[in-house]
Amino acid sequence: MTTIRDVAKLAGVSPSTASRAMHDSNLISDKTKEKVRKAMEELNFSPNYAAQSLANRFSKTIGVILPIREESVGNNPFFIQILQGISTICNAHDYIVSLATGQKEEELIQNIDNLINRGNVKNFIFLYSKENDVILEYVKKQKDVFYVIVGKPYDNIESTSYVDNDNIQASSDATNYLINKGHQNICYVYTNLDEMVQDDRYVGYRLAVKEKLFNSYKLNFSSDNREENKEKLLTFIKANPQVNGIVACDDITGLTVQQILIESGIDLEKYEIVTFNNSIYTQIAKPMITAVEIFPRFLGSEAAVLAINNGQKTLDVGTKHIIVPHKIIEH
CATH class of the missing domain: 3.40.50.2300 (Response regulator)
Known part of the structure; x- marks a missing residue:
């Protein structure tokens, strides 16, 4: 196995100088660093950072x-x-x-x-x-x-x-997107408001509907029980037929809403959905879903x-x- 001593020998320097060169030390000249790099390439040598970390009590x-x-x-x-x-x-x-x-x-x-x-x-x-x-x-x-x-x-x-x-602003923008398209009764669908991101998005949604003096609605989905979510959504729609816009906390939740509506034979023309993340899910959905790109x-x-x-x-x-x-x- 190639070692740092082999690299140092080929470069014509000491092992300590080779080590400093590998770590781009200011104490080593650019000419020497280049010699060490060429030796590393010729010997196909990669520094053992794990071993160095143990020696230095620091892990990269x-x-x-x-x-x-x-x-x-x-x-x-x-x-x-x-x-x-x-x-x-x-x-x-x-x-x-x-x-x-x-x-x-x-x-x-x-x-x-x-x-x-x-x-x-x-x-x-x-x-x-x-x-x-x-x-x-x-x-x-x-x-x-x-x-x-x-x-x-x-x-x-x-x-x-x-x-x-800025998830508050992002959610406010998403809600206003629906408002500007004529939706006045919009529901926020979430899975866990204990997560800061979902709570901030709920705050942004509330600010947007409050500014227009619209009613606010929220619906709590389970993170892993689809049948339960289906029952919740259909019950909510029956109790609130005026709702025609959905702001979902993320793509998976938004796509779940869309799929339940399709399976239940509900006209998607009535409901417009905006989600967050802009993942592949929103792009392959039929119809595709508008999303807030957050650049993960x-x-x-x-x-x-x-x-x-x-x-x-x-x-x-x-x-x-x-x-x-x-x-x-x-x-």
Whole structure:
């Protein structure tokens, strides 16, 4: 197996100089760095960052914490796209991405604990923001651990690093889109208002209908029980026949509403739906659904930049808070 000593020998430098060159040290001249790079290429050598991390008690690994949900987050394109954004930045800076998941709080905490104590991971990205989150509280108590939140934090907003959309404004824009198309009775459909993003979108919806002095409606869907959702939606429609517009908290929820309406033989001409995320789901729906594009890959890449800067100060981003724009996409 090729080692750093082999690279140093081929480049005509000491192993310590080769190591500094690999880490782009200012102590090493550009000429020497180029010699070391050429030797690495010739020997097809990649630095063993995991071994270096153990030696330095620092891991070039970003732990990504996924939310605990009844349905699989792997089925949600939002999380796939945001992970792609994170991976793009981490790969460019020789960081490894490690996922922390769990079906229950205890399982997720155990996985995070393993990353911290066995893998020396000190840097995490939360892909959600939730009120009274025991997972976040656990991470906060760990020594020398940094974290970034994708979403707006519930507390300590000024001191917490986070990346988010302006979900209140985005939802207000989505609601006004329906209002401008002549809809006066609009319902907000959600799955969990304990999640900051869904709550903010509900606030934005309420602000828009209140400004027009319209009535507000909301409908709580289950995250994994389709038959229950069908019964809820049909019962709601029967009790509120005046409702003709839907703002759904995300693409999956919006598509579920549309499918239930179709299955029940209800004329889709009466109901117009706007969702969030603009995933492939909205584009393959029949008819296609208007969506608010929130640019999840950009959310992920910006979160990774903040996370790397948090731990090592290697990227001068000049801020701890990044707001990613949104855009309504008509299909």
